[in-house]
Amino acid sequence: MAKHTIDHLLSGNVKFRADEFEPHASYYQSIAQRQTPKVLWIGCSDSRVSEDVITGSKPGTMFVHRNVANIIAFNDVNVASIIEYGVVHLRIEDIIVCGHTRCGGIAAIEDGVHENYIADWLCIASGAKERADKIAKEQKLSREQKLEVLTAENVKLQIKHLRSLALIRNMHAAGPLPRIHGWLYRVETGKIDVLVDGRAGRETAA
Ligand SMILES: [Zn+2]
Structure with a gap:
C-alpha cells in the first residue's frame, strides 16, 4: 500500500x-x-510559495501571515493583529508583501468568481484589476502577461493598504520603519523579483 x-x-x-x-x-x-524574527512576511496561502524554503531561511527568521492572494484588508483583525504584534512587540523592521505567478486568487480576480466567501475576499483587490485592465488595454497584453501585471498591481495595492493602517501611518510619521518591500515570486523558475524596493535609500514608489 x-x-x-x-x-x-x-x-x-x-x-x-x-x-x-x-x-x-x-x-x-x-x-x-x-523568537526574534527579522521579517514579517505577508504572502499567499499557495502551497508552492513556502517563504522560508524559497528564501533559504531557517525557522525563526520570519513572522508569517498568509491568505488567498496576499491581501491586506482594512477590517481584518487577523492581519492587523499580526502586523501589530510583529512591529510593536517583536520590533520587526522589514515587512515583505509577496505575490506569485500562477496565483489562483489572481486568476479568480481576473475571471470573476462565484463562491461567496472567495468573491467577498477578492473584492478587496478589485482596484488592482482596474489598473491591470487599463495597462493591458494600452499595451495589448496577452492573458498571461496581464495576469502578471495584475499580480504586481495587487502587491502594490496591498502595500498601499498596509501603509494606510493607523499603526503604520503613525510609525511612518515618526521615521522610516518599518521598511516595506513588495516581491513577486515566480513559481516557474523559483526566482524572486523585487517590485517595491524598501531597502534604505532605495525605496521605490508603490
Ligand atoms: Zn496565490
Missing part, C-alpha cells in the same frame, strides 16, 4: 530533526527560548 501523505510528513520530521535540528542544536535551543 502506498505510504499516506501524513506518514510522509511525520517521517520528514524525523529526517528534519536528524539532518537539521540536531546538527544546529544550539541555534534551535536559542530560538526555543525566544
Whole structure:
C-alpha cells in the first residue's frame, strides 16, 4: 500500500530533526527560548510559495501571515493583529508583501468568481484589476502577461493598504520603519523579483 501523505510528513520530521535540528542544536535551543524574527512576511496561502524554503531561511527568521492572494484588508483583525504584534512587540523592521505567478486568487480576480466567501475576499483587490485592465488595454497584453501585471498591481495595492493602517501611518510619521518591500515570486523558475524596493535609500514608489 502506498505510504499516506501524513506518514510522509511525520517521517520528514524525523529526517528534519536528524539532518537539521540536531546538527544546529544550539541555534534551535536559542530560538526555543525566544523568537526574534527579522521579517514579517505577508504572502499567499499557495502551497508552492513556502517563504522560508524559497528564501533559504531557517525557522525563526520570519513572522508569517498568509491568505488567498496576499491581501491586506482594512477590517481584518487577523492581519492587523499580526502586523501589530510583529512591529510593536517583536520590533520587526522589514515587512515583505509577496505575490506569485500562477496565483489562483489572481486568476479568480481576473475571471470573476462565484463562491461567496472567495468573491467577498477578492473584492478587496478589485482596484488592482482596474489598473491591470487599463495597462493591458494600452499595451495589448496577452492573458498571461496581464495576469502578471495584475499580480504586481495587487502587491502594490496591498502595500498601499498596509501603509494606510493607523499603526503604520503613525510609525511612518515618526521615521522610516518599518521598511516595506513588495516581491513577486515566480513559481516557474523559483526566482524572486523585487517590485517595491524598501531597502534604505532605495525605496521605490508603490
Ligand atoms: Zn496565490
